[in-house]
Amino acid sequence: MANHRFSPVSEGEQPCCDISRKAQICLCVVLSLLVLVIIAVVTAILMWPRSPPNHKEWQGSGTTAHFGDIVLGRCYTYTQIVRPELRDKDCQKIQEVFLKSFLSKDPCDATEQDYQPLIELANQTVPCNKTVFWSKTKELAHQYTRVQQALFTLENTLLGYIADDLSWCGDSGSSEINYQSCPTRRDNCSSNPVSVFWNTVSKRFAEDACGVVHVVLNGSLNEAFDRRSTFGRVEIHNLHPKKVHTLQAWVMHDIGGVRSDSCSSSSIRDLKSIISERNITFTCQNNYRPVRFLQCVKNPEHPSCTSGI
Amino acid sequence: MFQLSPGTEAERGRKRARVVSGRQSCPLSAGRSHFSARRSSESRRPSEVPAMSARGCKPSRLLLPALLLLLLWLPRLAVDAAGAAGARWNGEGTSPNLQSIFLGRCNDYRPLLSPEEQNKNCTAIWEAFKLVLDKDPCSVLPSDYDLFISLSRHSLPRDKSLFWENNHLLVTSYADNTRRFTPLCDVLYGRVGDFLSWCRQENASGLDYQSCPTAEDCENNPVDSYWKRASIQYSKDSSGVIHVMLNGSEPTGAYPIKGFFADFEIPYFQKDKITRIEIWVMHEIGGPNVESCGEGSVKVLEERLEEMGFQYSCINDYVPVKLLKCVDHSTHPDCALNSHPVPLPRGNHYFWFVVYRSCKIPFSKTHCT
Numbered sequence: 175m176a177n178h179r180f181s182p183v184s185e186g187e188q189p190c191c192d193i194s195r196k197a198q199i200c201l202c203v204v205l206s207l208l209v210l211v212i213i214a215v216v217t218a219i220l221m222w223p224r225s226p227p228n229h230k231e232w233q234g235s236g237t238t239a240h241f242g243d244i245v246l247g248r249c250y251t252y253t254q255i256v257r258p259e260l261r262d263k264d265c266q267k268i269q270e271v272f273l274k275s276f277l278s279k280d281p282c283d284a285t286e287q288d289y290q291p292l293i294e295l296a297n298q299t300v301p302c303n304k305t306v307f308w309s310k311t312k313e314l315a316h317q318y319t320r321v322q323q324a325l326f327t328l329e330n331t332l333l334g335y336i337a338d339d340l341s342w343c344g345d346s347g348s349s350e351i352n353y354q355s356c357p358t359r360r361d362n363c364s365s366n367p368v369s370v371f372w373n374t375v376s377k378r379f380a381e382d383a384c385g386v387v388h389v390v391l392n393g394s395l396n397e398a399f400d401r402r403s404t405f406g407r408v409e410i411h412n413l414h415p416k417k418v419h420t421l422q423a424w425v426m427h428d429i430g431g432v433r434s435d436s437c438s439s440s441s442i443r444d445l446k447s448i449i450s451e452r453n454i455t456f457t458c459q460n461n462y463r464p465v466r467f468l469q470c471v472k473n474p475e476h477p478s479c480t481s482g483i
Numbered sequence: 484m485f486q487l488s489p490g491t492e493a494e495r496g497r498k499r500a501r502v503v504s505g506r507q508s509c510p511l512s513a514g515r516s517h518f519s520a521r522r523s524s525e526s527r528r529p530s531e532v533p534a535m536s537a538r539g540c541k542p543s544r545l546l547l548p549a550l551l552l553l554l555l556w557l558p559r560l561a562v563d564a565a566g567a568a569g570a571r572w573n574g575e576g577t578s579p580n581l582q583s584i585f586l587g588r589c590n591d592y593r594p595l596l597s598p599e600e601q602n603k604n605c606t607a608i609w610e611a612f613k614l615v616l617d618k619d620p621c622s623v624l625p626s627d628y629d630l631f632i633s634l635s636r637h638s639l640p641r642d643k644s645l646f647w648e649n650n651h652l653l654v655t656s657y658a659d660n661t662r663r664f665t666p667l668c669d670v671l672y673g674r675v676g677d678f679l680s681w682c683r684q685e686n687a688s689g690l691d692y693q694s695c696p697t698a699e700d701c702e703n704n705p706v707d708s709y710w711k712r713a714s715i716q717y718s719k720d721s722s723g724v725i726h727v728m729l730n731g732s733e734p735t736g737a738y739p740i741k742g743f744f745a746d747f748e749i750p751y752f753q754k755d756k757i758t759r760i761e762i763w764v765m766h767e768i769g770g771p772n773v774e775s776c777g778e779g780s781v782k783v784l785e786e787r788l789e790e791m792g793f794q795y796s797c798i799n800d801y802v803p804v805k806l807l808k809c810v811d812h813s814t815h816p817d818c819a820l821n822s823h824p825v826p827l828p829r830g831n832h833y834f835w836f837v838v839y840r841s842c843k844i845p846f847s848k849t850h851c852t
Contacts, residue, residue, distance in 0.1 A: 240590035240605070247587005250580040255678050265580070321656050321810045339594075463813040467806050471657070474802040 229345050232281075234358035234366075237342045237351045245269050248336045260298065260332060268295050272336070276367040277350075281343040281357050284370035286377075293378055296333045300326045302385030302417075309405035310392040311426065317468050318390070325388075328379045337375075343367045376404050380412035386420045387413065390465060391435075391442075394428040398435035399445040410448060420455040424462035429473040436460050545699055546573070570694035572620075574706070577690040578679040585609055588675045589635075595661055596671070600637045603671070608634045612675070615708075616690060620682040621701035625712035632716050635672040639665055641723035648737070648744050649730035650765060657728075657804055664726065667717045676709055711747045718751035725757055728804065729781065731764040732771050736780035749787070759794040763801035768812040775799045 238244065249265035275288045306327045308315035319325045328334040343356035343366065357363035389405060391398040400406050413421070425442065427433045435441055437458035449456040470479035550570070570576075578584065589605035596603065611631040615623050645664040647654045658664040667673040682695035682705045696704040727744070729737035739745060752760075764781055766772050774781050776797035788795045809818035 239593065240586075243583075243586045243590045243605070245587070246583045247585070247591065250584045251587065254579060254584070265583070317656070317659060318810070320659075321652075321807070464810045467809045467813060467818070470806045471803045474806055479806070 229348065229350070229352045229354055232343075232355040232357040232363070233360040234356045235341060236353040236355045238340045239353065241340065241342055241351060242269060242273065244340065245272055245336055249332070252332050252335045256335070257298075257332070263296065263332070268292070268336075271295055273351075276342055277344040278346065278348070279344055279367075280346040281352070281367055282361070282363040282365060284365050284367045286370065286374045288367075289371055289374045293333065293375065296336075298332050300331060300379075300382060303387075304385075305379070305383040305387040307380075307387065307389040307405050307409055308391075309389065309398075309400060309403045310395055311390040314426065314465065314468060315390045318465050321468070322464075328376060331375075331379065333375050334379075337371060341368050372404060373408055376408045377412045380409040381414060383413060384417040386422055387418050388422045388424065391423055391425045392428075393425040393433060393435040393439075393460065394431035396434055397441040398425050398439070399423075399441040401444070406445075410445070410452075413449075413452065413454060415453040418454055420457060421449050423456070423458040424465055425458060425460050426465055426469065427461060429469050429476050429478060571685060571691070572682075572694040572696040572700045574695045574697040574700070574704075575680045576692040576694045577681045579692065581679060581681055581690070582609060582613075584679065585612065585675050588677075589671065592671050592674055595669075596637055603635065603637070608675075611635075615705050616681060616683050617688065618683060618705075620685060620691065620696050620705060621703055623703050623705040623708045625708045625715065628709055628712040632672055632712060635675070636716055636720065637671055639670065639717070639720045639722070643723075644717070644721035645726045645728060646718075646744055646748055647728040648739055648742060649733045650728055653765065653804065653807065654728060657807055667713060670713075670717060672713050672716065676706075676713070681705055710743065714743050714747040715751050718748040719753060722753070722756035723758055725752065725760045727760065727762045727784075728801075729762060729764050729784075730766075731774045731781070731799070732767040734771075734773055737764055737774045738780040738784040740780060740783060749791075752791070752793070754792060757793065759796065760788055762795065762797040763804060764797065764799050765804055765808070766800055768805075768808050768815050768817050 246265055246269045249263070249268050253260040253263045253265060271292045275292050276284065279288065301324075304325050306315060306319060306325050308327060315327050316329060319327050319330050329338045341356050343352050344350070345352055356368070357366040359366075359369075410421075423437070423442065423445065425435060425437055427436075437460050442458060446456040446458070470476070473479055586605050586609055589603070589608055593601055593603070608631060611634050612628070614630065615627050618627065643661075643663075643665040645654060645658060645666040647666065654666050655668070658666050658669055661669045668677050680695050682691050683689070684691040695706065698704070698707055731737045762776070762781070762784065764774065764776055766775075773779075776799050777785065781797065785795060785797060809815070812818050
């Protein structure tokens with residue numbers, strides 16, 4: 175009379191331990207849970223560095239990818255090829271100090287002091303009469319200095335060259351670069367690392383200028399001179415009257431664009447009064463010819479490029 | 484051996500620099516051209532002229548006179564020519580911090596790539612490039628850069644290719660960092676090597692920072708082979724309208740019969756991808772008009788293209804580029820804005836001659852576009 179008990183053993187099968195079926199099920203469940211927990215822990219560990227909880231989410235795009243490599247490469251290119259007279263600059267140190275100026279700091283509380291060591295390290299003398307400021311005319315001003323290579327916009331100096339078009343920020347809770355996002359004014363964060371950097375280096379650029387300085391302004395805007403621009407807020411107020419004797423403004427109109435502002439308009443008169451008050455001579459030219467030619471490259475057929483201006 | 488007709492002035496020498504010396508003439512296009520760098524490379528040119536004119540001489544015989552000239556001509560040359568007295572080769576030594584510059588430029592180029600190509604791995608590209616740094620500096624072939632090219636190549640925008648000879652600064656300025664055109668130096672595999680020099684030591688591993696071979700030393704040197712390979716790829720990947728900018732004030736001719744364009748670019752034009760070729764022969768403002776469309780070496784080029792079955796046109800002093808030249812000569816009569824020549828294109832489909840039309844005739848109706 176067979177008392178039908180499961181005879182677990184058949185040929186080739188490993189005899190299991192001598193436990194009941196119920197116990198086996200329990201064991202399987204426990205083991206599965208254990209495996210799941212291990213997977214969860216491992217995943218968490220692997221995922222951790224990628225989205226550190228300390229990095230806040232901001233409105234602006236994050237630090238430029240490979241920021242450190244780009245900074246280092248640009249520094250070497252500038253000091254070895256663009257201006258080899260600066261070949262003794264220590265680019266490794268400059269990169270290090272640049273990173274230190276914003277890493278592990280609150281990106282809404284950047285200060286001028288943060289950038290002082292970097293500015294000292296990258297210090298550079300721009301020759302007199304060669305400084306070119308720009309306001310709302312970045313592309314045009316750079317096209318001009320690319321042709322007239324003796325002239326310098328801020329982006330033709332070492333620091334400006336290194337940082338142009340890059341963005342960067344860190345976080346006070348971490349020593350990592352924040353590649354996800356960076357604060358902008360939309361985050362109510364005007365003291366963000368990038369804005370403060372440009373304010374600081376612009377100030378220095380203006381302080382170091384001497385002789386005749388120039389500014390390229392956009393006369394097709396409502397206000398060619400904007401008091402809230404970096405030029406209006408920072409640069410003109412940091413020109414040294416003992417060093418800079420003349421500011422020459424070139425008010426350029428877009429080819430085929432409106433002539434809303436010109437040397438005789440109110441915003442330029444405003445600029446003139448600020449400059450004159452600082453005992454600096456102000457001169458102004460509409461559509462300064464060499465820069466005009468640059469504009470004409472894109473519109474060679476336009477009457478103002480073919481008929482006399 | 485790759486021979487170019489002897490160049491005389493700086494522009495020619497700078498283009499030839501791609502072939503004969505470690506210094507690149509390919510314009511640096513981060514919007515920041517480098518006057519002093521070109522000046523120092525410029526100052527090297529005179530030393531190469533006597534060397535080149537002594538055709539057929541063995542490199543070892545050229546070395547001593549070349550070095551003496553280097554020491555005699557300008558003190559700066561002696562300073563710039565690193566260790567001139569003991570230099571093995573004619574060209575500049577390996578650029579310091581080569582890897583950092585390379586990686587920086589590669590990563591910097593990323594925003595200029597199309598979205599689907601932005602995942603390029605700059606470290607891998609460097610590793611591929613680096614392979615030639617293990618090779619004997621006179622045994623580097625263009626094909627040694629195949630892996631580097633395959634990793635760094637990317638699509639070129641149609642109608643934006645700009646080939647050139649002897650007008651380096653103009654090309655950089657006009658191209659405007661790919662905004663207007665994309666010459667070779669505004670392509671990733673041209674950008675990373677721009678103005679750099681590299682080579683292994685002759686009898687040891689490790690880079691030679693003192694000097695590197697030029698074409699005068701040996702044909703298969705790392706830098707020339709790089710530019711040959713890059714030029715070939717650039718040519719193969721170009722499509723649509725092809726533009727060529729030549730210097731009609733160059734005493735030795737606007738189109739070098741033997742040169743990068745002639746030997747490593749034209750032969751690789753893809754007929755099925757190219758619609759037509761537009762040649763611009765630019766002249767210096769107020770400068771000598773040595774050659775124009777349909778003359779001299781330009782005619783040779785036109786005939787060659789015709790023979791190859793390409794539709795071409797040729798324009799003297801293409802206006803947009805001339806306007807750019809005028810930035811530096813704004814008061815010159817040739818730059819008076821109301822007297823622009825209206826260059827009518829000359830080509831194999833229509834034979835119009837360039838007519839200089841002046842609007843300075845008093846009382847004339849303006850018909851000057």
